[in-house]
Amino acid sequence: MSVSVEPQGTAMKKTGTETISVIVPVTERYDDIESMHREYKDALAGTGRSFEMIYVVDGGFRKAYLELKSMKEKGEKLTLVRHSRSFGEAVAITSGFQQASGGIILTLPAYHQVDAAELPKLIEHLDDNDMVVARRWPRRDSKLNQWQTRLFHAILRKMTGTICNDIGCSVRLFRRKILEEIDLYGDLHRFLPILSHKQGFRIRETDLKQSSKESRVRTYPFGIYIRRMIDLLTVFFLIKFTKKPLRFFGLTGSAVLLVGLAITAYLVVTRLFFDVGLSDRPLFLIGILFVVLGLQIFAIGLIGEIIIFTHAKEIKEYHVDEIIN
Amino acid sequence: MNPELSVIVPLYNEEESVGPLHEAIVGALNPLGMEYEILFVDDGSRDETFRKASELAMKDLRLRVIKFRRNYGQTPAMAAGFDHARGRILITMDGDLQNDPADIPKFLEKIAEGNDIVCGWRHKRQDKLISRKIPSIIANRIIGKITGVPIKDNGCSLKAYRADIIKSVPLYSDMHRFIPAMTSLAGTKVAEIKVNHRARQFGVSKYGISRAYKVIIDLLVIKTLLAFSSKPMHLFAAVGMVSMVLGGSILIVAVSRLYPGGNVDFMLASGGLLFLILSFFLLLAGFLCELINKTGSFRSLAHLKITVE
Numbered sequence: 001m002s003v004s005v006e007p008q009g010t011a012m013k014k015t016g017t018e019t020i021s022v023i024v025p026v027t028e029r030y031d032d033i034e035s036m037h038r039e040y041k042d043a044l045a046g047t048g049r050s051f052e053m054i055y056v057v058d059g060g061f062r063k064a065y066l067e068l069k070s071m072k073e074k075g076e077k078l079t080l081v082r083h084s085r086s087f088g089e090a091v092a093i094t095s096g097f098q099q100a101s102g103g104i105i106l107t108l109p110a111y112h113q114v115d116a117a118e119l120p121k122l123i124e125h126l127d128d129n130d131m132v133v134a135r136r137w138p139r140r141d142s143k144l145n146q147w148q149t150r151l152f153h154a155i156l157r158k159m160t161g162t163i164c165n166d167i168g169c170s171v172r173l174f175r176r177k178i179l180e181e182i183d184l185y186g187d188l189h190r191f192l193p194i195l196s197h198k199q200g201f202r203i204r205e206t207d208l209k210q211s212s213k214e215s216r217v218r219t220y221p222f223g224i225y226i227r228r229m230i231d232l233l234t235v236f237f238l239i240k241f242t243k244k245p246l247r248f249f250g251l252t253g254s255a256v257l258l259v260g261l262a263i264t265a266y267l268v269v270t271r272l273f274f275d276v277g278l279s280d281r282p283l284f285l286i287g288i289l290f291v292v293l294g295l296q297i298f299a300i301g302l303i304g305e306i307i308i309f310t311h312a313k314e315i316k317e318y319h320v321d322e323i324i325n
Numbered sequence: 326m327n328p329e330l331s332v333i334v335p336l337y338n339e340e341e342s343v344g345p346l347h348e349a350i351v352g353a354l355n356p357l358g359m360e361y362e363i364l365f366v367d368d369g370s371r372d373e374t375f376r377k378a379s380e381l382a383m384k385d386l387r388l389r390v391i392k393f394r395r396n397y398g399q400t401p402a403m404a405a406g407f408d409h410a411r412g413r414i415l416i417t418m419d420g421d422l423q424n425d426p427a428d429i430p431k432f433l434e435k436i437a438e439g440n441d442i443v444c445g446w447r448h449k450r451q452d453k454l455i456s457r458k459i460p461s462i463i464a465n466r467i468i469g470k471i472t473g474v475p476i477k478d479n480g481c482s483l484k485a486y487r488a489d490i491i492k493s494v495p496l497y498s499d500m501h502r503f504i505p506a507m508t509s510l511a512g513t514k515v516a517e518i519k520v521n522h523r524a525r526q527f528g529v530s531k532y533g534i535s536r537a538y539k540v541i542i543d544l545l546v547i548k549t550l551l552a553f554s555s556k557p558m559h560l561f562a563a564v565g566m567v568s569m570v571l572g573g574s575i576l577i578v579a580v581s582r583l584y585p586g587g588n589v590d591f592m593l594a595s596g597g598l599l600f601l602i603l604s605f606f607l608l609l610a611g612f613l614c615e616l617i618n619k620t621g622s623f624r625s626l627a628h629l630k631i632t633v634e
Contacts, residue, residue: 200369200394246546281592288596292603295568299561299610302549306617309550312495318401323409324382324390 020044020051020123020173021100023107025092026064030110031213033067037076039116040108047120053078055110056096059086064110089170090189097179105179107189109170112211122173122206130178130201133164133193134171137207140214152228159232160239162197163205167231171208174201191235198239200319245308249301253294260290328387329413330354330361330433331488333406335399336420340373346422347381347388353426357433363388364406365420369396399482400501407491415486423451424483425521432485432518441490441513442505444476445483447522464540471548472506476517479503483520502540503547561611565604572600 022040026033037053044051055078057065068080079099083092093107104126106119114134125132139146153165167190174196182195197203264287270276308315332350336343347363354361365382367375367390375392382388391405403417414436418424428445435443452458461480469475479502486504494507505515549560575597579590 200397202395244542244546246549247542250542250545284592285595285599288599292599295564295603296606299607303610303613303617305546306550306614308497309495310617310620312497315497317497318397318405319394320391320405321394322390322392324379324392325386325388 018049018104019102020049020104020106021097021102022051022053023093023096023100023105024053024055024110025089025096025107026055026057026061026068026110027059027086027089027092028061030061030064031112033064033110034071036110036112036116037071037078040119043116043119047123049123051106052100052102054081054096054099055079056081056083056092058083058089058092088186090184090186093189094179094184100176103176104173105176106173107170112213113169114171115209115211118208119171121208122171125204125206126173126175127204128202129204131172131174131193131196131203133166133203133205134169134208135166135205136169136210136214137166138210140210140212148225148228152232155232156194156235159235160194160197162194162203164193164203165205167191167193187234190231191238194235194239200321245304246301249297249304253296253298253301255294256290256297257294260287260292260294263287263290327411327413328360328362330359330416331364331406331410331412331414332361332416332418332426332429333364333366333403333410334418334420335366335368335402335406336370336374336378337368337396337399337402338370338372338374339420340370340377342420342422343374343377343381346420346426347378347385349422350426350429351385353429357430361387362410362412364410365390366402366406367392368398368402369393400496403501404496407488407496410488413488415488415491417482417484417486419482423523424481425523428483428518428520429485431520432483435516435518436485436487438516439514440516441487442508442515443485444478444505444515444517445481445520446476446478446517447481448477448519450522451524468503468506468540468544471544472503472509474506474509474515476505476515478517479505481520481522500543500547503543506547558611558615561607561614565607565611568600568607569604572597572602572604575600 022044024036024040030036033055041053055068057068057080065080065082068078072078072080081092081095081099083095097105104123106122114136122132122134139149141149149166149168153167156162156164156167170189172192174192178192178196178199178201181199182192184192188195193203263283267281267284267287332354334346334350339346343365347365350363363385365378365388367378375390378388378390382390389409391409393402393405406417407415414433416429416432418426424445432443432445450458450461452461461478465477465479468479469477484504490508490513491504494504496504496507500507505513509515575593577597579593579597
């Protein structure tokens with residue numbers, strides 16, 4: 001990966017642990033960057049904390065890059081990182097983090113998501129938590145969107161045991177140690193709260209007003225539903241599967257196997273006692289397919305379990321916070 | 326110098342018990358005149374447990390406190406204890422004062438007699454009969470039957486282990502209940518002795534009947550793994566063979582029973598083919614397991630068996 005960095009002046013780089021490093025990944029979607037920058041800056045300046053702004057342009061978004069560059073030339077204090085090609089938002093956050101000097105990291109989107117004036121609320125709520133996740137609330141979306149969002153997050157919460165009502169909101173404030181420990185790649189930045197929870201960090205959610213300028217199609221296209229399914233699968237493999245494969249696969253496999261056996265048994269009974277020929281019962285094939293599928297699912301679960309079992313010594317399930325003596 | 330004995334106690338919201346527990350352990354161990362250490366594992370308590378434990382640790386250098394970031398459960402807490410313990414003999418016990426530290430010397434004797442693991446048996450259990458004792462008796466019978474390690478009280482946390490054995494056992498999920506069964510892989514000698522059991526003085530029980538389902542699944546996992554440990558190919562091959570014979574005979578029936586028009590019974594033939602495919606799949610799965618096995622820690626357990634003597 002080639003990254004060109006143009007560091008900002010040292011004037012603002014205070015190395016106190018409480019400096020807030022703001023990372024703004026600039027990907028396909030961005031609004032007028034200069035006005036965004038001003039809004040974010042004003043809100044953060046109001047808290048009296050020292051902070052730095054880091055923009056990561058993920059690939060050839062020339063317009064955004066030139067805009068940021070000219071802002072910098074005009075004397076705006078910001079760090080500008082540019083990827084030679086697009087690596088995705090997760091990598092953008094990681095390379096922004098490499099430039100960050102603050103003890104607290106704040107990721108912000110390059111487009112309007114939350115009302116910038118509300119950002120100080122996040123900082124207040126950090127307290128002794130390790131991460132504060134923003135949730136856009138109240139929502140201005142259509143009813144359909146709201147319902148599907150709610151359903152999706154309900155499933156997510158059930159699966160992961162986290163409090164998380166809006167993983168689509170990339171406004172997150174967290175301590176440096178989180179990114180030092182968690183490796184972000186691919187699409188994982190969206191699940192940062194869930195991954196952090198898994199690592200044992202304390203997480204809190206805060207409602208921020210949704211930006212009135214969030215300009216986005218108000219009814220999601222069908223593609224979003226497919227994406228959500230993939231999201232759930234990802235989380236499943238990240239959290240559940242890696243812990244107890246056989247608990248899940250064993251159960252699913254047995255259920256499928258039982259259905260298959262029941263169908264086959266029913267057909268065999270009708271064949272033997274009521275003289276209904278098997279050859280003109282397509283159900284017979286379905287029954288056998290279920291039996292076969294059930295056994296295969298079970299076998300896969302068993303293989304997974306054996307992998308976990310043989311490597312259990314290397315996998316640490318717990319994370320130690322502190323040891324005394 | 327490393328201590329001879331490590332006492333591991335997982336704690337979860339036990340602020341009232343911490344002080345008395347520490348006192349009781351020290352009281353039981355000091356007369357023995359051996360080097361020991363105590364490990365309190367704070368499993369993400371939300372009360373004052375950690376503060377109280379660390380205050381004790383300031384005064385008593387033999388006490389170490391390990392604090393988890395959040396609540397992970399009893400097995401990880403014990404695993405953390407095993408990982409950090411420096412003793413040659415490890416003792417685990419509950420943090421709620423239901424176990425009596427005065428029993429510890431008996432455990433040490435049993436270990437000295439040459440046992441690898443000594444389990445406590447709460448023979449006069451101070452719990453509710455219907456909701457706790459009877460399910461527990463039934464569960465222990467089943468566990469004993471299935472794992473082949475007949476222990477009357479798997480749920481008793483008071484146990485003693487030889488450190489080199491327990492440190493080589495893979496512990497994850499809720500596996501701590503089956504440690505004796507797991508170590509039987511390594512051909513360990515397991516003994517059981519009666520211990521005192523006191524009713525809970527403070528706080529509430531953290532474990533209910535809802536865990537039964539998990540225990541049963543875990544049990545099946547353990548059983549399969551135990552059966553598997555030496556020759557993983559066997560199970561897959563056995564099921565694969567059954568499926569192959571079944572598929573083959575269905576196919577033969579289908580082909581031999583030609584229709585008047587001379588056609589093969591397609592429905593039956595496809596059914597038979599499906600079973601044949603399954604048998605190949607299982608065979609391949611068996612190969613895969615053999616491969617994993619070759620690289621994994623079953624080997625190290627088998628190795629342990631030789632070095633135990």
